[in-house]
Amino acid sequence: MTLTLTATVAAVLLAVGYYIECAVFPWGKCLKCEGNGKKMSPTGKHWRPCRRCKGTGKRLRVGRRVWNWLQRRHRDAT
Template sequence: MTPLILAANDTGAGTGGWVVLAVLAAAGYLIHCVIWPYRPCRKCGGAGRFRSPSGRAWRYCNRCNGKGAQLRAGRRIWTHIKGINRDR
């Protein structure tokens, strides 16, 4: 058989590549969360505050408590995993 026909008949060879790609993406996100644990707040856009309706005063964001940043979900998972290892 020619190589093109063999490649067309092979149906199960591509599934392992997707698994490896998913594992690499998850590891990359975990490393990203370890280096940069905070993300900008979605509500205030990372500013931590809003202008009042009159435009003269500021009020703090309720979601991030005026910090402008929130902890990433991956960092929460990382901290939980580290806490499990410490309990032993």
């Protein structure tokens, strides 16, 4: 019983921590260009803007996308 309770509390704390992180820092660095906003061309001679983040180096976190979807759904329901 104690192990189950400990695992549940740990999961809840992780979820609350991730929620706070997504609320305070909604943008993370792009995983493809590692936050640089540019990628090396296939030949290795030129830099090009990252296609995934469009050269910004930022991406919206998954938790923030879910939060925005829930807010939109709630707003449309009322």
